[in-house]
Amino acid sequence: MSKKVLISDPTLRDGNHAIAHKLTPEQVAKYAKAAEAAKVPIVEVGHGNGIGASSFQVGLAVAADYDLLKAARDNLSDSKLGIHSIPGFSTIKRDIQNAIDVGVDVFRIACHCTEADITEKHIGYLREKGKTVHGVLMMSHMASPEVLAEEAAKMELYGAEAVVFMDSAGAYLPQDVSERVAKLVSNLRIPVGFHGHNNLGMAVANTVAAVESGASIVDGTVRGFGAGAGNTQLxxxxxxLEKLGYDTGIxxxxILDAADLAEKEFxxxxxxVSSTSVxxxxSGVFSGFIKHVNRVALEFGVDPRDVFFELGKRKAVAGQEDMIVEVAVALSRKK
Amino acid sequence: MSKKVLISDPTLRDGNHAIAHKLTPEQVAKYAKAAEAAKVPIVEVGHGNGIGASSFQVGLAVAADYDLLKAARDNLSDSKLGIHSIPGFSTIKRDIQNAIDVGVDVFRIACHCTEADITEKHIGYLREKGKTVHGVLMMSHMASPEVLAEEAAKMELYGAEAVVFMDSAGAYLPQDVSERVAKLVSNLRIPVGFHGHNNLGMAVANTVAAVESGASIVDGTVRGFGAGAGNTQLxxxxxxLEKLGYDTGIxxxxILDAADLAEKEFxxxxxxVSSTSVxxxxSGVFSGFIKHVNRVALEFGVDPRDVFFELGKRKAVAGQEDMIVEVAVALSRKK
Known part of the structure; x- marks a missing residue:
C-alpha cells in the first residue's frame, strides 16, 4: 500500500498575493468547483496574508473575507475549506468567529517562526470549539532547526493537530528541508507539514524531500500561483508524487484541468524565477522588499543586490522597511 | 578548493525553439556580450535543432547559421562559441566546414540516444582538424542506463572528448539522473555532461543531482529559455551551485543582468510548466506533438492525455507523427 500524503491547496490564498488580493467570489467559486472535481483534500481561501489582513498597509482585498469563503463553501463538499490566519491581522471575535460561522473546516494559525506564543489563544479557542487546527511557522529559514522544533512543540502544546513550516523566501535546498522535517518529526507527536516557494527553482524538489523525510502534509498551488517566484506547483x-508511488488522492x-481553468480565469x-527572486x-529576504530596495539603492548609488544580502545578514523581516535606508547608507560609506 | 563545473549555455540555441527560430544576429550579439561579461564558459548558438537544420519541416530560421554564429563570434573572446549539430540535418561539407570557418570552438555532435553510429564521421572529421568535440545523446530517457553507457562509449571511441546526455522530454527525477551519471562516469574516461528540461519542475534539482553524482559539464539557459517547459534555468x-560550494566561474x-537583458530583448x-508539459x-513524449495530438484526439473523441501516455508506451519519437492517428483509433475502439 502506498504512503498517503495530505495536500492543502492555497491557490486562492497565496495566489491572492500575486494579484494584489483581487480575487473575486466568482473566481473563487469556479476554482473551488474544479478543485472539488479533482478531489483536492483542502482548499485554502482568503487574503494573501490570511483572514482579517485586508488593509492599506498590506493590501486591500477586492472582496470581503466572508464573501470569498462563502463562494468556496458553496462549491466544496468532499474537499475541505481552509483558512490562513495570523493573530494580530485577525482577531478571534471578528475574523475567527466569522470563519466558524461560514463553515471553515481547517484553521491554520500562523506566525513568524520564532513567535509561536502569539498563536496560543487562537489555537486554544478553536480547539475548544472542536475545530481542526494546524499551526504554521512562517519564514522558517530564519530559525535554526532546534529553535524551529521548540516553537513547533509550543504549538503542539497549545493544541495544534499538525505543524506546517513555510519556506516563505524560497531559501531552502532539499537537504535543508530534510534536516528540518526529520527534526520536527522526531520532536512532535503530531503530523508535520511543509509549504515551499520557488525562488531557487527547488519548490517541487524541496516538497518531495519533505515527504521523503516524513512530512505528511504539503502545500501546492496550481501553476505555482503565489507570492514572488511562486509556490510549489500543485x-x-x-x-x-504519483510517479514516486505516493497516494495524494488527487x-x-x-487537477491539470483546474490549473488550466485558473490560468484562464485569474x-x-x-x-x-526573476532575478530578484534569486x-x-x-539572501533569505522577503522579495516584497524589491521596490523599496531598488529606489533606495538608486538614491545612494549602491547595488540593490548588495542591499538584499546585507538585509539578509541583519535578518530583516517584513515591517522593517526602515532598515533598507540604514543598509544603503552603510554600503555607500564603504565604497 | 571547490570542485569546478563547466557550464555550457544554449540560450541562443535551445531558446530558438521557443520563438520558432526567430533569433536575429543583433539579439545574438547583445546576449553574447552579456554572457561574455558574466564569464559564461561556452555560449551555444544556432537553430533550435542545430546547424543546418533550418527547413520547412522543423522550422525555417529567420537568420542564416553563418550570420548568427558570426554575431556571437564577434562578441566572445574569453567565452567559447559552441554549436549543436545533428548529422543528417547538418553535413560536413556545408555546415561543419562553415562552422569551422566562422571560428566555432566547441562542436557538439548530437543524435538520438540509441544512434551514436551516425556521429562517427562528424566526430572523426573534427578531431582530425584539431577541434574540441563533445558527443550528445538526446531523448536519453528512452534508453536504459546500460544502453546509454554503450552508446556513450561509442562516442568516446570515435574521439569525443566528453559525452552529454539530454533529458529532452524532462522525464527524469533526480535519482534517475544520478543513476545514469554514475553509470557513465564509471564506464568512460572522458567527462560526462547533463542537459535538463523542466517538465516535472525538476530541471535545477536534476542538474544539481548530476553534478553531485560526478557530471562535470552541465547546461542551462537564462530564464530557462528553451523548448516546451524550458531548460534548467542558468x-x-x-x-x-555557488551555495553548495561549486565553482562555475560565472x-x-x-548572469542575472544577462537574464534580464534576454527577457527584455527576445x-x-x-x-x-503547462499542463501539456506535465x-x-x-509520458516521456516530446511536447511538440501537442498540436497534432489535440486535433486528432478531438476528431476521434478521446482524451489527448491518454494519447500521450499511449505514445509513450509505444516509444514514439519526433518524426513519427503518423503514430498519433493509430493510437487515437485504438483508444476510441477500446471505449
Whole structure:
C-alpha cells in the first residue's frame, strides 16, 4: 500500500498575493468547483496574508473575507475549506468567529517562526470549539532547526493537530528541508507539514524531500500561483508524487484541468524565477522588499543586490522597511 | 578548493525553439556580450535543432547559421562559441566546414540516444582538424542506463572528448539522473555532461543531482529559455551551485543582468510548466506533438492525455507523427 500524503491547496490564498488580493467570489467559486472535481483534500481561501489582513498597509482585498469563503463553501463538499490566519491581522471575535460561522473546516494559525506564543489563544479557542487546527511557522529559514522544533512543540502544546513550516523566501535546498522535517518529526507527536516557494527553482524538489523525510502534509498551488517566484506547483507535485508511488488522492487529469481553468480565469502571468527572486532566495529576504530596495539603492548609488544580502545578514523581516535606508547608507560609506 | 563545473549555455540555441527560430544576429550579439561579461564558459548558438537544420519541416530560421554564429563570434573572446549539430540535418561539407570557418570552438555532435553510429564521421572529421568535440545523446530517457553507457562509449571511441546526455522530454527525477551519471562516469574516461528540461519542475534539482553524482559539464539557459517547459534555468543553477560550494566561474550579478537583458530583448513569455508539459514529462513524449495530438484526439473523441501516455508506451519519437492517428483509433475502439 502506498504512503498517503495530505495536500492543502492555497491557490486562492497565496495566489491572492500575486494579484494584489483581487480575487473575486466568482473566481473563487469556479476554482473551488474544479478543485472539488479533482478531489483536492483542502482548499485554502482568503487574503494573501490570511483572514482579517485586508488593509492599506498590506493590501486591500477586492472582496470581503466572508464573501470569498462563502463562494468556496458553496462549491466544496468532499474537499475541505481552509483558512490562513495570523493573530494580530485577525482577531478571534471578528475574523475567527466569522470563519466558524461560514463553515471553515481547517484553521491554520500562523506566525513568524520564532513567535509561536502569539498563536496560543487562537489555537486554544478553536480547539475548544472542536475545530481542526494546524499551526504554521512562517519564514522558517530564519530559525535554526532546534529553535524551529521548540516553537513547533509550543504549538503542539497549545493544541495544534499538525505543524506546517513555510519556506516563505524560497531559501531552502532539499537537504535543508530534510534536516528540518526529520527534526520536527522526531520532536512532535503530531503530523508535520511543509509549504515551499520557488525562488531557487527547488519548490517541487524541496516538497518531495519533505515527504521523503516524513512530512505528511504539503502545500501546492496550481501553476505555482503565489507570492514572488511562486509556490510549489500543485499539478506537477501531484504528478511527481504519483510517479514516486505516493497516494495524494488527487485526480491528475482533473487537477491539470483546474490549473488550466485558473490560468484562464485569474492568473495574468504565471509566476517565474526573476532575478530578484534569486537574490531574495539566496539572501533569505522577503522579495516584497524589491521596490523599496531598488529606489533606495538608486538614491545612494549602491547595488540593490548588495542591499538584499546585507538585509539578509541583519535578518530583516517584513515591517522593517526602515532598515533598507540604514543598509544603503552603510554600503555607500564603504565604497 | 571547490570542485569546478563547466557550464555550457544554449540560450541562443535551445531558446530558438521557443520563438520558432526567430533569433536575429543583433539579439545574438547583445546576449553574447552579456554572457561574455558574466564569464559564461561556452555560449551555444544556432537553430533550435542545430546547424543546418533550418527547413520547412522543423522550422525555417529567420537568420542564416553563418550570420548568427558570426554575431556571437564577434562578441566572445574569453567565452567559447559552441554549436549543436545533428548529422543528417547538418553535413560536413556545408555546415561543419562553415562552422569551422566562422571560428566555432566547441562542436557538439548530437543524435538520438540509441544512434551514436551516425556521429562517427562528424566526430572523426573534427578531431582530425584539431577541434574540441563533445558527443550528445538526446531523448536519453528512452534508453536504459546500460544502453546509454554503450552508446556513450561509442562516442568516446570515435574521439569525443566528453559525452552529454539530454533529458529532452524532462522525464527524469533526480535519482534517475544520478543513476545514469554514475553509470557513465564509471564506464568512460572522458567527462560526462547533463542537459535538463523542466517538465516535472525538476530541471535545477536534476542538474544539481548530476553534478553531485560526478557530471562535470552541465547546461542551462537564462530564464530557462528553451523548448516546451524550458531548460534548467542558468542564473538559478549558478546561484544554487555557488551555495553548495561549486565553482562555475560565472559572475552571479552579471548572469542575472544577462537574464534580464534576454527577457527584455527576445523572451516574449518566460517558459513555465503547462499542463501539456506535465503530461509530456510523465509520458516521456516530446511536447511538440501537442498540436497534432489535440486535433486528432478531438476528431476521434478521446482524451489527448491518454494519447500521450499511449505514445509513450509505444516509444514514439519526433518524426513519427503518423503514430498519433493509430493510437487515437485504438483508444476510441477500446471505449
Amino acid at each position: 499539478e506537477v507535485l501531484v504528478a511527481v 485526480d491528475l487529469y482533473r 492568473i495574468p502571468v504565471v509566476p517565474f 537574490v531574495s532566495g539566496l | 542564473e538559478v543553477l549558478v546561484a544554487v 559572475d552571479l550579478y552579471r 523572451i516574449p513569455v518566460v517558459p513555465f 503530461v509530456s514529462g510523465l
